[in-house]
Amino acid sequence: xxxxxxxxALGGSSLIRAMFEEGHRLAGIYGPENVFDFSIGNPNVPAPxxxxxxxxxxxxxxxxxxxxxxxxxxxxxxxxxxxxxDINKKxxxxxTFKNVVMAVGAGSGLQVVFRTILDPGDEVITxxxxxxxxxxYVADNGGKLVIVPTHxxxxxxxxxxxxxxxxxxxxxxxxxxxxxxxxVIYREDTIKGIAAVLDKKSEEYGHCIYLISDDPYRELVYDxxxxxxxxxxxxxxxxxYSYSKSLSLPGERIGYIAxxxxxxxxxDTVQCLAMATRDLGYTNAPALFQKVIAKCLNExxxxxxxxxxxxxxxxxxxxxxxxxxxxxxxxYLFVKSMIPDDNAFCDAAKKHNILIVPGSFFGxxxxxxxxxxxxxxxxxxxxxxxxxxxxxxxK
Amino acid sequence: xxxxxxxxALGGSSLIRAMFEEGHRLAGIYGPENVFDFSIGNPNVPAPxxxxxxxxxxxxxxxxxxxxxxxxxxxxxxxxxxxxxDINKKxxxxxTFKNVVMAVGAGSGLQVVFRTILDPGDEVITxxxxxxxxxxYVADNGGKLVIVPTHxxxxxxxxxxxxxxxxxxxxxxxxxxxxxxxxVIYREDTIKGIAAVLDKKSEEYGHCIYLISDDPYRELVYDxxxxxxxxxxxxxxxxxYSYSKSLSLPGERIGYIAxxxxxxxxxDTVQCLAMATRDLGYTNAPALFQKVIAKCLNExxxxxxxxxxxxxxxxxxxxxxxxxxxxxxxxYLFVKSMIPDDNAFCDAAKKHNILIVPGSFFGxxxxxxxxxxxxxxxxxxxxxxxxxxxxxxxK
Numbered sequence: 205x206x207x208x209x210x211x212x213a214l215g216g217s218s219l220i221r222a223m224f225e226e227g228h229r230l231a232g233i234y235g236p237e238n239v240f241d242f243s244i245g246n247p248n249v250p251a252p253x254x255x256x257x258x259x260x261x262x263x264x265x266x267x268x269x270x271x272x273x274x275x276x277x278x279x280x281x282x283x284x285x286x287x288x289x290d291i292n293k294k295x296x297x298x299x300t301f302k303n304v305v306m307a308v309g310a311g312s313g314l315q316v317v318f319r320t321i322l323d324p325g326d327e328v329i330t331x332x333x334x335x336x337x338x339x340x341y342v343a344d345n346g347g348k349l350v351i352v353p354t355h356x357x358x359x360x361x362x363x364x365x366x367x368x369x370x371x372x373x374x375x376x377x378x379x380x381x382x383x384x385x386x387x388v389i390y391r392e393d394t395i396k397g398i399a400a401v402l403d404k405k406s407e408e409y410g411h412c413i414y415l416i417s418d419d420p421y422r423e424l425v426y427d428x429x430x431x432x433x434x435x436x437x438x439x440x441x442x443x444x445y446s447y448s449k450s451l452s453l454p455g456e457r458i459g460y461i462a463x464x465x466x467x468x469x470x471x472d473t474v475q476c477l478a479m480a481t482r483d484l485g486y487t488n489a490p491a492l493f494q495k496v497i498a499k500c501l502n503e504x505x506x507x508x509x510x511x512x513x514x515x516x517x518x519x520x521x522x523x524x525x526x527x528x529x530x531x532x533x534x535x536y537l538f539v540k541s542m543i544p545d546d547n548a549f550c551d552a553a554k555k556h557n558i559l560i561v562p563g564s565f566f567g568x569x570x571x572x573x574x575x576x577x578x579x580x581x582x583x584x585x586x587x588x589x590x591x592x593x594x595x596x597x598x599k
Numbered sequence: 600x601x602x603x604x605x606x607x608a609l610g611g612s613s614l615i616r617a618m619f620e621e622g623h624r625l626a627g628i629y630g631p632e633n634v635f636d637f638s639i640g641n642p643n644v645p646a647p648x649x650x651x652x653x654x655x656x657x658x659x660x661x662x663x664x665x666x667x668x669x670x671x672x673x674x675x676x677x678x679x680x681x682x683x684x685d686i687n688k689k690x691x692x693x694x695t696f697k698n699v700v701m702a703v704g705a706g707s708g709l710q711v712v713f714r715t716i717l718d719p720g721d722e723v724i725t726x727x728x729x730x731x732x733x734x735x736y737v738a739d740n741g742g743k744l745v746i747v748p749t750h751x752x753x754x755x756x757x758x759x760x761x762x763x764x765x766x767x768x769x770x771x772x773x774x775x776x777x778x779x780x781x782x783v784i785y786r787e788d789t790i791k792g793i794a795a796v797l798d799k800k801s802e803e804y805g806h807c808i809y810l811i812s813d814d815p816y817r818e819l820v821y822d823x824x825x826x827x828x829x830x831x832x833x834x835x836x837x838x839x840y841s842y843s844k845s846l847s848l849p850g851e852r853i854g855y856i857a858x859x860x861x862x863x864x865x866x867d868t869v870q871c872l873a874m875a876t877r878d879l880g881y882t883n884a885p886a887l888f889q890k891v892i893a894k895c896l897n898e899x900x901x902x903x904x905x906x907x908x909x910x911x912x913x914x915x916x917x918x919x920x921x922x923x924x925x926x927x928x929x930x931y932l933f934v935k936s937m938i939p940d941d942n943a944f945c946d947a948a949k950k951h952n953i954l955i956v957p958g959s960f961f962g963x964x965x966x967x968x969x970x971x972x973x974x975x976x977x978x979x980x981x982x983x984x985x986x987x988x989x990x991x992x993x994k
Contacts, residue, residue: 205716205806205807205863205866206715206716206864206867206871207714207716207717207721207871208718208719208870209718210714210715210874210875211867211870211871212868213871213874214871214874224669224671224984225671225899226956244669246668247664247668248664249664250662250664251663251667252664255663255667256658256663259654259658260655260658263651263654267645268645268646268650268651269642269643269645269847270853270906271850272646272650272847272848272849272850273642273823273847273849273850274619274639274641274849275850287933293645307881308703308852308880309880309881311880311881311882312879312880312881312882313880314880315879315880319602319605320601320602320604320605321601321602322600323602323603323604324814325708326602327648337877337878337880341880344878344879359922376602388669402892409601412600425950428834442659452663452664452667452668453700453908454667454668454669454882455666455667455668455669455670455883455886455887455888456885456886457703457881457882457883457884457885457886465893468600469600469601472601472606472609473601473806474600475609476602476605476606476608476609479605479608479609480605480708482732483735484707484710484739484879485704485707485708485709485710485732485736485879486704486707486852486881487704487706487707487849487852488850488852488880489852490850490851490888491850491851491852492850492851492883492887492888493885493887505634508967526909537653539854574964
């Protein structure tokens with residue numbers, strides 16, 4: 205017998221993935237060219253060519269026993285040091301390998317952080333809309349997710365609301381910048397504001413409140429907007445990073461956790477992060493791709509591909525009467541549903557072979573998310589379907 | 600503040616890894632050539648050359664967007680199908696890709712299985728000595744590990760004891776064959792016996808009791824002993840497999856879970872395994888290495904290297920008066936400590952720069968584990984240290 209929890213979850217929580225599978229099903233019926241799958245954040249821009257040459261170099265240069273072998277659970281020291289130096293160079297900090305733990309992508313990184321810090325009943329604040337799986341990551345580790353809405357429309361953090369939500373049980377505030385699902389970017393003033401609230405409340409309650417910054421979209425930014433680096437503004441910060449989007453390697457599960465060198469109990473914390481990596485069964489981040497990352501720190505993908513997609517789809521949706529904050533980063537549009545029931549709206553879209561994810565999944569009903577990391581030609585071809593969908597709901 | 604649980608675990612549960620780190624420390628003091636680190640199962644035989652050529656072929660042949668992209672949480676279908684056909688060919692079964700879910704090594708595979716099947720309070724029986732982290736994998740998913748000793752000395756399963764330990768709350772029996780830490784192999788009769796007990800008890804209690812077979816050492820077998828393939832003997836079996844040892848790829852975190860096509864609720868179960876893979880934050884097994892595995896199904900490492908190591912060390916230890924079951928597989932010796940306190944004995948060994956793991960970690964005090972997956976030369980050099988250690992405790 206499958207566990208009761210899993211039995212209940214079957215067909216339930218797996219919304220984005222169910223969409224992904226539904227896309228495969230529809231493609232079988234209508235042909236893949238006639239299905240507009242905007243459900244999943246699977247980058248369509250290839251990884252930089254350097255990834256390929258780096259892998260070949262590494263295979264030719266390194267002893268396979270070391271290359272493919274176990275290393276410290278925290279990862280290869282030289283790779284962690286290279287990442288630390290890269291952070292220092294970009295953001296003027298003073299990290300060493302002792303402040304970096306390699307992770308099996310950002311999802312695993314978050315599981316590892318929560319396992320490290322949460323006691324039963326601890327509260328973690330996150331800002332809606334937020335990435336749905338946060339719910340499970342917090343619950344798995346005995347925590348309680350406390351959802352604080354952003355300013356609806358701009359989706360910028362509401363500092364007063366965050367402060368009001370902090371209780372003596374608050375262990376961490378978690379942000380995602382650039383944000384999935386909205387694509388908005390929190391500016392420096394906002395991060396400074398959050399840091400000030402956390403400093404004040406940490407002092408008031410006599411224990412540190414962590415800031416967790418989930419940063420996989422850091423490099424996917426348009427229009428020269430700057431994404432503040434959270435570690436610069438608050439000591440007790442975990443940055444959780446993944447190369448899934450910035451190097452288009454989502455299937456390879458490679459990322460890291462970085463902490464401020466002056467985080468409370470920094471050394472013990474890193475040791476616990478490494479232990480959590482082992483205890484969760486991951487053991488360590490995939491070895492070869494750790495080495496690849498060290499050789500690709502200066503690489504990037506062509507974000508203009510995403511920007512062109514954004515502009516085409518954003519402008520078309522606005523012309524149809526949709527309301528949407530213009531995203532400055534990531535590759536998502538978070539659009540107001542034309543009816544209050546976002547699930548019903550997404551079902552209606554499916555009849556036009558458009559696959560999108562209801563805002564409810566992100567803690568923000570009445571909206572839906574479009575992942576526009578697909579081909580420009582596919583988006584062009586979808587415009588007609590969007591027009592038909594909008595007409596169906598025209599007032 | 601780190602969580603209380605992690606704080607307590609610091610310096611506690613991480614025994615093998617603490618040894619591994621201790622080895623690094625001692626190497627710094629005495630030189631790596633003078634430290635005899637037998638603590639961790641990190642293969643010293645290189646991965647087959649085919650791994651390297653396969654990676655290069657894949658990089659040259661496949662579209663990087665697909666190769667490094669997300670796939671179904673269960674893994675690439677073509678890889679799962681190739682593994683299923685390989686199992687069918689070797690063991691005369693009828694699996695398809697629908698019975699295989701790719702895993703981030705065996706550790707993650709076990710986490711995924713327990714997450715799929717365990718309700719709070721469910722019991723999982725395992726046979727001591729057993730791989731220490733089983734404790735955490737079961738506890739993480741709300742289960743209770745029930746430890747049933749094997750016949751001490753031969754370390755073969757005690758069928759009557761297993762049967763007596765099964766209660767209405769028993770959800771699964773977990774075995775590890777060839778066994779870590781003893782290196783003994785459970786024969787066909789034993790597996791048939793366990794299957795018969797499980798059939799009888801499943802019927803008695805009106806619900807299936809799963810068999811979980813943790814098989815990472817399947818191909819590391821000496822002296823032409825045959826390891827029975829558990830799926831052939833019991834329908835409700837999960838085989839958890841890893842290429843960490845059979846292809847010397849422990850750092851790459853690649854393995855799979857295979858179930859019998861006629862397992863109860865097979866289709867739902869596989870869907871839950873895939874969901875669990877996602878929910879734990881792994882999302883999927885590393886993409887490139889999934890593809891590598893499909894090209895390396897006929898590859899193997901040279902087990903004679905391990906066999907030579909075994910013979911050298913086993914014979915020497917016996918000549919010194921140590922008692923030990925001769926291992927037929929894996930790369931471990933499980934030796935009776937010369938004093939009842941195995942922790943004290945391992946501490947004494949450390950003074951001779953010998954790093955070994957106390958049997959208590961494996962649920963079997965009074966013994967210690969030697970991982971002999973190191974170089975022959977290193978083992979030769981260690982013989983003297985073993986002699987001195989034995990003399991210290993000579994009666």
